[in-house]
Amino acid sequence: MLAVTDLVVRYGQTTALHGVSFAVNRGEVVALVGPNGAGKTTALKAIVGLVTPASGSIEFDGATIVKHKPENLLRRGISLVPEGRHIFASLTVVENLALGAATRADRRAAKKDVAAFLDRFPALGRRRRSQAGKLSGGEQQQLAIARALIAQPELLMLDEPSLGLAPLVVDQIFGVVSELRDAGTTVLLVEQNATRAVELADRSYVLRTGEIVLEGDSQTVLNHEDFLASYLGVAAGAPGAPVASGVPAASGEVTA
Numbered sequence: 201m202l203a204v205t206d207l208v209v210r211y212g213q214t215t216a217l218h219g220v221s222f223a224v225n226r227g228e229v230v231a232l233v234g235p236n237g238a239g240k241t242t243a244l245k246a247i248v249g250l251v252t253p254a255s256g257s258i259e260f261d262g263a264t265i266v267k268h269k270p271e272n273l274l275r276r277g278i279s280l281v282p283e284g285r286h287i288f289a290s291l292t293v294v295e296n297l298a299l300g301a302a303t304r305a306d307r308r309a310a311k312k313d314v315a316a317f318l319d320r321f322p323a324l325g326r327r328r329r330s331q332a333g334k335l336s337g338g339e340q341q342q343l344a345i346a347r348a349l350i351a352q353p354e355l356l357m358l359d360e361p362s363l364g365l366a367p368l369v370v371d372q373i374f375g376v377v378s379e380l381r382d383a384g385t386t387v388l389l390v391e392q393n394a395t396r397a398v399e400l401a402d403r404s405y406v407l408r409t410g411e412i413v414l415e416g417d418s419q420t421v422l423n424h425e426d427f428l429a430s431y432l433g434v435a436a437g438a439p440g441a442p443v444a445s446g447v448p449a450a451s452g453e454v455t456a
């Protein structure tokens with residue numbers, strides 16, 4: 201469905217992505233993980249047309265989408281929930297959801313879906329008339345995800361949905377993503393909770409300083425000796441390099 205090939209993105213003198221290739225197939229949850237500054241957000245921005253690649257190709261459903269405008273990409277079915285959840289703070293929960301549905305042609309079905317999403321996300325249902333800015337961080341993240349989903353994207357991209365949330369709330373957000381996976385929603389998940397994201401995803405890519413250094417299914421990636429090394433910035437086998445097998449795999453937070 202999405203195929204990114206040899207993507208190069210530069211910010212002035214800095215090269216953020218040095219020829220990165222990855223793919224997302226329909227119905228898959230794919231995790232893109234890596235330390236701070238690895239280029240994860242840049243990759244998502246390139247896909248939605250917020251940055252223009254220096255070279256490389258991005259294809260969605262077989263058609264090239266480089267140089268398309270962000271609003272056209274939303275219409276084509278690609279939705280990004282950016283880092284820091286950009287909801288409309290002064291509007292209510294229901295109004296935010298209604299805005300998410302605004303791109304849909306089937307107005308009546310879209311209106312029904314607003315009600316359905318309030319059931320599907322009970323925390324939002326309880327606060328439907330509250331201003332979004334008054335919700336907790338976890339509720340705001342759920343609202344941002346629900347608002348993206350209500351536009352019925354073919355591909356949902358989440359940039360660090362658990363960032364800054366308390367552990368219990370992080371669990372809720374991972375629960376939401378698990379439900380999306382079980383429902384067959386196609387998701388590209390960027391996460392700082394690398395181990396959890398990889399465990400949840402069908403396939404994962406580890407990005408480090410603008411290059412994919414590791415890819416594969418959960419087991420392959422989690423068991424690879426370079427997985428933790430990618431985070432700690434030490435080459436595997438180098439003096440002082442961590443021994444992955446000695447570290448509990450499900451420990452959650454692995455950040456740079």
Ligand SMILES: Nc1ncnc2c1ncn2[C@@H]1O[C@H](COP(=O)(O)OP(=O)(O)OP(=O)(O)O)[C@@H](O)[C@H]1O
Binds near residue numbers: 234239241
């Ligand atoms: N607008 C910009 N102008 C210049 N350099 C930028 C810009 N945005 C990102 N960069 C640089 O590009 C590199 C990749 O940044 P990016 O935000 O994609 O990383 P990331 O993997 O999302 O990191 P994080 O985990 O901190 O969100 C970094 O070196 C960053 O400093």
Ligand SMILES: [Mg+2]
Binds near residue numbers: 240241242283
């Ligand atoms: Mg980022």
